[in-house]
Amino acid sequence: MAITSANQLELLQTAEAVAREKMIDPGLVVEAMEESLARAAKSRYGSEMDIRVSIDRKTGRATFTRVRTVVEDEELENYQAEMTVEQAKQYLDDPKVGDQFVEEVPPVEMGRIAAQSAKQVILQKVREAERDRQFEEFKDRVGTIINGVVKREEYGNVIVDVGRGEAILRRNEKIGREAYRNGDRIRCYIKDVRRETRGPQIFLSRTAPEFMAELFKMEVPEIYDGIIEIKAVARDPGSRAKIAVISYDGSIDPVGACVGMRGSRVQAVVNELQGEKIDIIPWNEDVPTFLVNALQPAEVSKVVLDEDAERIEVVVPDDQLSLAIGRRGQNVRLASQLTNLDIDIMTEAEESERRQKEFEERTRLFMDTLDLDEFFAQLLVSEGFTNLEEVAYVELDELLVIDGVDEDTANELQARARDVLEEQARAALERARELGVQDSLVEFEGLTPQMIVALAEDGIKSLEDFATCADWELAGGWTTVEGERVKDDGLLEPFEVSLEEAQNLVMTARLQLGWVDLADLEADEAEAEEDAGDESAEEAGA
Template sequence: MAVSANRLELLQIADAVAREKSIDRMVVIEAMQDAMEKAAKGRYGAETEIKVEINPRSGETRMWRLLEIVEEVEEPSRQVTLDYARTKSPQAKIGDFLTEPLPPMEFGRIAAQSAKQVIVQKVRDAERDRMFEEYAGRIGEIVNGSVKRVEYGNVIVDLGRGEAIIRRDELIPREMFRYGDRVRAYIYDVRREQRGPQIFLSRTHPQFMAKLFMQEVPEIYDGVITIRSIARDPGSRAKIAVTSNDSSIDPVGACVGMRGSRVQAVVAELQGEKIDIIPWTDNIADLVVSALQPADVAKVVLDEQAERIEVVVPDEQLSLAIGRRGQNVRLASQLIGWDIDILTEQEESERRQKEFTERSS
């Protein structure tokens, strides 16, 4: 292709690439200029300083050689003397650059291939920058995509304008995805890496559940109901504490929905994860009683300095309060942000008896 040739074709190519890759047209034109500069250096010598300019309106291409004005020439391909420069430009002075127009050149096969590589690389870099900027601003959102492939348990998701990854530890346990499956997940991180921007998704993040409730419960979206805390054991059980800014709206009832429709929609997305919804209160004692449901609590003792709570439950309620493999008390502790110790009434009675005996002796 001659540089001076088909001006319209150059602009049409730039427009087509910019549209296809969703990048700025000027980025493509600059990539073309860089490619032409590289190809011209192949003809005039790699040490030659060459400048190419494509007019973005007309497509007209101009090419110059830049020659530095020096007192004594050491590199003839890059430098000229002041005396010579002044024959071309009387105002020339040491340190300036003299521009020398070059004739239009034909790209040979190798030069054209080299130019193509430069354009492809520049466009790829611009595409990566665009993708990073777009998704870095979307951290904290839920996205929909389709499964592109599964590698070593990690799921690669096609988002349409980019690829994302759900690592194995960010998937709900026993969750299986195959090629083409639709998937919803939460963007929790976007990083620039050597092979381009990496978008990290999660289905186990507590905020994934919060965003799902926001989609299902209009009152949360509108800010009438606030999610104050979430604790999850992904795929098994979760506890969520909510509060209402409007005394006429029951936050728990609004999240559950008519016949449980709203909470069931979230449960279905989370592979059957059981969700306990409790009303948030700033009274820690009341909050821990609600958080340990379905167990009944007989007594609560707070150590505010150590942020520790001692909970006394009836003997027959101990296993219910602790939960399977400690799940109930662990989630309650995460929800409140305090450590919780559980005692039975008998254990507390024995301890008080022992303390009384020690004090008496």
């Protein structure tokens, strides 16, 4: 087949037809044709030649050209596609390195093999363009709901026709025991779109919490308009879910708006989620209040929040325990996901027993160390004193408010407490010396003798050892392992050293040892504050 004898407009007509069919840019098809014709020409003229083909976008005329580039003498390797400055002088005026000499060559006769090769090149280019178009179309739709038609099922995974491509709904992203047949219509959440060698992969989900949020956005106009905001969602797909909402208009009840007239709005979502029961909860900035709402329908008597540990203790009446925990722990698990806190639930009886035990332990402490009778020790505990340090160093007026305590008695109490603390410190210091603790650690400000003993028993016996510690090793913390929060015990945690205090202690040790330069540290802090200020300004602008 000779290009010159063919209808020159046929190339453009073919390109437009393919582009319309595949819904891609006709220019990409023409570029693929140019590349395929250039390959065919190279097989005729020689693979070492730099043959290029240009198709006129208006007339369809294909122009074949040979390009030769001017290079340095020592860089000349390909005599068919390169030439030296001296050689170029017979073709160009004042040639320089990098100049190109372009000459037109006769069109080629395309045999059967060449034509087949050209066809493969065009198909490959069209396929790549189609994949790019699919990726560009769907990558911006991540986080939205899409409707599709079930095409087939493979090993439990559902392949869904989403119009201009196929998507996959993995079996672990299906709700419960959902089963689909070919041709069924399905609504899913686009969870991720990835560019892979076999083409863009679109991953769908029906179990994602975001899917429920998007369904509510479709059913509740106030959410779509931004009057009501979904703050958090927790799901046990196909069984039960909790969703927290807040209204920015005082005249609109967020829970009522989501429920709808006679439950019509929430029922539409429930039907889509295969009967999943949904608790709609009002959001509250106050974490304990929000948690009380999240544990509905159970009643809560008392909430104790530990912000550092991100844990919360909830006390419920004895008859409400099973309701608060829920079937197989479902209610408390969803409440934990919704608040992002670990929740410990106990009955009033269990909490009373624990408080009684703590009261007895503190009473015994004061009786043994301060040589007090049981009644007087109980008075101290009842007034909120928990340890010897509080008794020894509290303002005298706080002791005088206790019934039967005058100024002399208060002074005597504090003197006894200080004597005991000094004796404990002396004994701890002797123990630390026995363990081989160096003076650099003993003299380090911020550590008590008892803390030093705890460090030494773990092998930390010098300031250098201490400076290598991580803050969480000292203060403790929490680690998430396989989705569950696991407690990391800190060496100084029994002494109520916070994470921030541990950070300051370690950094002070490193400064004293010269491991960290104070000027660099101040510069880093200033830069961090500046970045935080910029982020705040951006959020305010947004």
